[in-house]
Amino acid sequence: MAALLSRLHHVSIHVSNAEKIATELSSKFKFNLFAARLTGKSKQLAFRKGAAIFVVTERPTQGSVGLNERLSVLHKHDPRQVDVKKYTRDYASACLYDVSPHHPVDTVSNVCFEVEDVERSFKVLRHLGCNFLVPPTTVEDEDGPVTYSVVKSLVGNVCHTLLDKSKYKGIFLPGFDFTIKDWSLEEEDMSCPVTHFDHITYACPRGTTHHVMSWYEKLFGFQRFFIDSNEDVDEGFVVNQEGIGLRLTAMQYWKCSEAGITFPSINKKDPDCKFVIAESLPDQGSNQVDTFLEQHRAPGVQHIGLYTKDIVSTAHTMAEAGVRFFSPPPAYYTEVGKQQEIEEAGHSPQMLAQHGILLDTDLHQDPLSQTTSSENRRYLLQVFTKPIFAEDTFFLELIERRGATGFGEGNIRALWRSVQAYMENEKRVSQGEAPPKTVQTAPY
Ligand SMILES: O=C(O)C(=O)Cc1ccc(O)cc1
Numbered sequence: 007m008a009a010l011l012s013r014l015h016h017v018s019i020h021v022s023n024a025e026k027i028a029t030e031l032s033s034k035f036k037f038n039l040f041a042a043r044l045t046g047k048s049k050q051l052a053f054r055k056g057a058a059i060f061v062v063t064e065r066p067t068q069g070s071v072g073l074n075e076r077l078s079v080l081h082k083h084d085p086r087q088v089d090v091k092k093y094t095r096d097y098a099s100a101c102l103y104d105v106s107p108h109h110p111v112d113t114v115s116n117v118c119f120e121v122e123d124v125e126r127s128f129k130v131l132r133h134l135g136c137n138f139l140v141p142p143t144t145v146e147d148e149d150g151p152v153t154y155s156v157v158k159s160l161v162g163n164v165c166h167t168l169l170d171k172s173k174y175k176g177i178f179l180p181g182f183d184f185t186i187k188d189w190s191l192e193e194e195d196m197s198c199p200v201t202h203f204d205h206i207t208y209a210c211p212r213g214t215t216h217h218v219m220s221w222y223e224k225l226f227g228f229q230r231f232f233i234d235s236n237e238d239v240d241e242g243f244v245v246n247q248e249g250i251g252l253r254l255t256a257m258q259y260w261k262c263s264e265a266g267i268t269f270p271s272i273n274k275k276d277p278d279c280k281f282v283i284a285e286s287l288p289d290q291g292s293n294q295v296d297t298f299l300e301q302h303r304a305p306g307v308q309h310i311g312l313y314t315k316d317i318v319s320t321a322h323t324m325a326e327a328g329v330r331f332f333s334p335p336p337a338y339y340t341e342v343g344k345q346q347e348i349e350e351a352g353h354s355p356q357m358l359a360q361h362g363i364l365l366d367t368d369l370h371q372d373p374l375s376q377t378t379s380s381e382n383r384r385y386l387l388q389v390f391t392k393p394i395f396a397e398d399t400f401f402l403e404l405i406e407r408r409g410a411t412g413f414g415e416g417n418i419r420a421l422w423r424s425v426q427a428y429m430e431n432e433k434r435v436s437q438g439e440a441p442p443k444t445v446q447t448a449p450y
């Protein structure tokens with residue numbers, strides 16, 4: 007029996023300079039800083055947009071002094087299994103609901119889930135051989151208790167915090183102070199309607215996908231999500247041609263709970279977030295997955311797809327605020343087939359070209375549908391940002407789904423080629439070489 011997850015609660019980012027990423031998230035990506043936990047030894051800032059929440063945690067500096075907190079922290083479990091003393095000592099100096107940041111580069115290091123019963127999940131997962139970094143721990147303030155535990159995943163530095171906030175009446179988590187008190191005052195940002203995390207993509211070394219997938223299936227009851235109807239069960243979704251060597255396998259978690267999102271602006275059931283595992287394939291040259299593994303110094307979260315109800319407006323607003331997006335060469339938008347495809351989907355090729363938005367049509371028709379008219383077609387629109395940390399590692403994606411649930415092969419190829427061109431250019435710049443004279447002409 008696996009430990010069943012109720013919903014994704016937040017994603018935690020560990021950085022050396024919280025102010026820097028905080029500015030990016032708020033001024034460029036339009037996330038709202040809504041809660042903060044600042045002690046002499048730690049800085050945790052919570053940002054949200056719709057149901058998508060990032061907690062930015064700064065690596066603690068040496069010699070800082072801790073402040074007293076009006077919290078009580080309890081460990082109620084068998085101390086033989088984890089080093090409770092060590093955790094308590096680290097806890098006092100570092101972050102709550104997570105482990106102390108220690109990864110050498112900025113990184114997305116924790117995908118936190120809500121569960122119904124942390125103690126029970128702890129027992130089940132420990133029995134299945136899971137490695138716990140934090141034992142079940144209860145943190146309490148005037149709004150009630152929250153119990154959590156942190157488990158180490160198989161993917162590099164990625165951890166999962168399991169949280170039970172069923173008895174907590176506050177808006178976020180004990181220990182955080184609010185920068186926005188009245189949620190009803192927070193206007194929905196119509197120009198940037200990001201609603202939730204659509205998917206989280208891991209970059210993993212070659213040959214490890216099966217191992218990672220079985221881990222999530224066995225421990226958390228994740229289920230395979232087929233990206234394409236022709237996808238091979240064992241091989242996954244493979245793109246292996248003309249300089250692209252990528253294997254993708256996707257999973258989704260089984261939602262066992264009816265728990266709704268606790269923010270007042272959203273009252274429907276949680277949308278699900280898929281997990282994608284990306285591996286590079288040999289013989290297709292240098293690539294973005296291997297670059298991530300090298301520069302991140304471990305497998306990990308390569309990108310997160312932010313779901314938006316209007317990608318054109320969101321990309322426009324973010325670009326105006328300084329977000330840099332990858333663009334395919336202009337030829338992508340003027341190819342005869344593409345231009346028509348974009349127009350049939352009700353978009354203007356010029357508008358999409360302006361921000362590098364890619365469009366893919368899901369060609370697999372609904373078997374019940376009698377017609378092939380454009381109203382029945384399913385589309386996927388995506389645009390990818392340049393890496394947001396100093397290294398060529400983590401980036402964000404905007405995604406708007408018009409019926410399409412998977413990932414478009416055309417978009418994956420276009421993304422791959424634009425990232426490739428960017429990385430080659432970066433390399434040339436760092437080696438002091440002139441930029442290339444010819445425009446890339448590979449087919450999309
Ligand atoms: O298409 C997407 O959004 C994906 O998430 C698939 C993907 C994964 C890794 C890559 O380096 C490129 C594309």
Ligand SMILES: [Fe+2]
Pocket residue numbers: 205207309310311403
């Ligand atoms: Fe993606």
